[in-house]
Amino acid sequence: MEAKQQYLWLYRHRRLLRIFAAVLLIAFAIGVYLLVYMTGGIKFVYSHSMYVPILLSGFLFGMAGGALFGLFAGIVLGPFMPIDIVTGEMQETANWLYRTGFFVLIGFLSGLASNLTRSYVERLKWTSEHDLVTQLPNRNALIGRLSKIAEEGHSNFLVVVIFLENEMELRSSFGEAVVEEAVRQIPQRVVDAVQTELPVYRINSAQVSVLLEAGEQEQDALLDRLVDAFRTPFSINGIPIHIDVRIGYAICSRDMDGPEDCLRKAEEALAVAIERVQDKVAYKPVFRSVKQDNLAIIGSLKEALGDGQLSMHYQPKVDIKSGEVHGVEALMRWNHPEQGNISPGTFIPRAEQSTLISLVTEFALEHSMRQLAQWKMRGIDIAVAINISSRNLLQPGFADQILRLLQKHELDGASIELEVTEGALMMDMAHTIHELATLSNAKIIISVDDFGTGYSSLQYLHLLPISIIKIDQCFVRDLPAEKGAVNIVEAAVTLAHKMGMKVIAEGVEHRAAYDFLQSAGCDMAQGYLLSKPLAAEEFERWYQACGGRYAHSV
Numbered sequence: 248m249e250a251k252q253q254y255l256w257l258y259r260h261r262r263l264l265r266i267f268a269a270v271l272l273i274a275f276a277i278g279v280y281l282l283v284y285m286t287g288g289i290k291f292v293y294s295h296s297m298y299v300p301i302l303l304s305g306f307l308f309g310m311a312g313g314a315l316f317g318l319f320a321g322i323v324l325g326p327f328m329p330i331d332i333v334t335g336e337m338q339e340t341a342n343w344l345y346r347t348g349f350f351v352l353i354g355f356l357s358g359l360a361s362n363l364t365r366s367y368v369e370r371l372k373w374t375s376e377h378d379l380v381t382q383l384p385n386r387n388a389l390i391g392r393l394s395k396i397a398e399e400g401h402s403n404f405l406v407v408v409i410f411l412e413n414e415m416e417l418r419s420s421f422g423e424a425v426v427e428e429a430v431r432q433i434p435q436r437v438v439d440a441v442q443t444e445l446p447v448y449r450i451n452s453a454q455v456s457v458l459l460e461a462g463e464q465e466q467d468a469l470l471d472r473l474v475d476a477f478r479t480p481f482s483i484n485g486i487p488i489h490i491d492v493r494i495g496y497a498i499c500s501r502d503m504d505g506p507e508d509c510l511r512k513a514e515e516a517l518a519v520a521i522e523r524v525q526d527k528v529a530y531k532p533v534f535r536s537v538k539q540d541n542l543a544i545i546g547s548l549k550e551a552l553g554d555g556q557l558s559m560h561y562q563p564k565v566d567i568k569s570g571e572v573h574g575v576e577a578l579m580r581w582n583h584p585e586q587g588n589i590s591p592g593t594f595i596p597r598a599e600q601s602t603l604i605s606l607v608t609e610f611a612l613e614h615s616m617r618q619l620a621q622w623k624m625r626g627i628d629i630a631v632a633i634n635i636s637s638r639n640l641l642q643p644g645f646a647d648q649i650l651r652l653l654q655k656h657e658l659d660g661a662s663i664e665l666e667v668t669e670g671a672l673m674m675d676m677a678h679t680i681h682e683l684a685t686l687s688n689a690k691i692i693i694s695v696d697d698f699g700t701g702y703s704s705l706q707y708l709h710l711l712p713i714s715i716i717k718i719d720q721c722f723v724r725d726l727p728a729e730k731g732a733v734n735i736v737e738a739a740v741t742l743a744h745k746m747g748m749k750v751i752a753e754g755v756e757h758r759a760a761y762d763f764l765q766s767a768g769c770d771m772a773q774g775y776l777l778s779k780p781l782a783a784e785e786f787e788r789w790y791q792a793c794g795g796r797y798a799h800s801v
């Protein structure tokens with residue numbers, strides 16, 4: 248039997264056990280009587296053995312039980328026990344009465360100590376299962392409740408986790424007390440919504456949870472009512488407080504993998520609800536496999552950065568008018584020892600969600616700049632464009648890091664181009680303006696990558712020091728047959744030129760597209776027609792073979 252089961256068994260049979268213990272204690276006292284009698288009477292030391300059952304009785308039966316047993320023990324060793332068996336001399340009444348009083352006191356004190364300990368332990372148990380501020384049951388209590396439900400064999404029930412999305416914001420604008428008061432009001436809302444008395448668990452400062460027993464048909468309606476319950480603002484000291492909630496839930500059944508797992512499923516669903524900005528999301532096994540894939544990739548990426556699995560490839564960019572090879576775009580390649588090539592389209596977005604992206608970008612910057620310095624020494628005078636992610640621009644000291652690398656490799660700022668997507672430019676405009684100004688003062692070229700595909704306004708075009716617009720592949724691929732793409736490309740070229748910027752088209756795969764771009768006045772082209780991304784030595788051979796000038800354009 249495990250410790251917990253043993254405890255449960257003892258708890259269930261506690262009445263019988265108490266009777267049994269009482270009988271044993273009485274037998275013990277009679278045993279002491281016999282011992283004292285046989286060893287010659289109360290004048291010898293053996294009567295002290297009586298303290299054992301007295302202390303035990305206080306421990307088991309509390310103050311009254313201890314005192315009562317003390318009285319009994321006092322009488323057992325009292326009027327009928329001679330001082331000396333051989334002489335037959337009896338005890339004086341005052342003598343045994345004093346002893347009896349002493350026994351009663353010891354029993355009482357033992358009971359008192361035991362009660363105090365017990366209430367202290369209960370207090371500890373309560374504290375471990377409650378949120379001390381709101382007095383709501385906490386995560387431990389929820390796990391305990393889930394284990395109990397599993398034991399009792401309920402069929403299906405929902406574990407619902409409610410996330411108070413603006414909790415941090417409320418905390419910073421209204422203060423701790425207001426948020427805690429709002430949380431205290433949540434149970435009433437939940438009860439009103441589901442119309443049954445249900446405990447609400449506070450599982451962390453911004454999450455509460457309830458367990459719902461509902462058939463499949465009622466589930467949706469019940470959850471909708473729960474979402475609705477938070478639509479009316481909470482009123483705290485007369486201030487209306489709106490709490491934004493997201494809900495994740497999982498259906499747990501008897502054959503679930505344990506209570507922790509069940510709660511975790513609901514929390515994984517919640518993470519998806521937050522990410523997708525949805526009111527409520529039910530757990531699906533695919534969430535976990537996606538997350539595990541992500542974690543596995545992110546886990547091995549750090550290693551890959553250190554042991555040479557990553558490298559940079561370079562794709563030429565050609566000046567359409569002169570045919571000159573203007574520069575290259577540096578593109579990361581990952582050759583995984585087991586999984587083979589992993590596309591940056593797979594691992595870059597995942598790295599962007601973690602702090603690893605700063606290491607990835609550092610790798611790209613360091614390797615591209617080192618390569619560029621070598622090319623320059625061998626007379627290949629081109630620029631290198633490096634892709635920057637939105638997180639990099641928010642990183643403190645990012646611009647300075649680039650300037651230090653330039654210095655280290657003795658490169659001129661003008662030979663470096665940074666490709667930033669529209670979304671990244673819009674993240675935190677004030678900060679971005681400052682960072683990009685530092686870079687542009689060092690003559691580094693800033694280009695807008697994937698132009699035309701982001702959700703953004705055009706205001707960044709005149710607010711930020713942008714020199715190049717890169718028209719996204721999706722507009723270039725079907726040129727000139729696709730009329731819509733033709734219009735967009737022509738408009739982008741006009742817009743860019745009016746603003747004093749250059750235009751590059753990426754994803755140029757066909758001669759016809761290239762010719763169209765030339766006639767539309769587009770400045771540069773990049774794509775499979777010219778060359779796919781190449782390893783450094785391959786690019787060098789390609790460049791030497793064409794003499795730094797793309798042949799088709801002449």
Ligand code: G
Pocket residue numbers: 577578579590591592595607608611634635636780
């Ligand atoms: O080369 P490929 O088409 O597989 O690249 C897919 C995406 O990954 C592209 O959008 C490209 O911008 C991005 N990418 C490639 N290399 C890097 C890099 O070094 N840093 C960042 N941030 N993005 C990169």
Ligand code: G
Pocket residue numbers: 562578634696697720753754755756773774775776780
């Ligand atoms: O988002 P970004 O511009 O960084 O993406 C560049 C990606 O586009 C590179 O990963 C590169 O492999 C890919 N690419 C470059 N030229 C072509 C092309 O002509 N056709 C297609 N389909 N992809 C291209």
Ligand code: MN
Pocket residue numbers: 576634666696
């Ligand atoms: Mn790019």
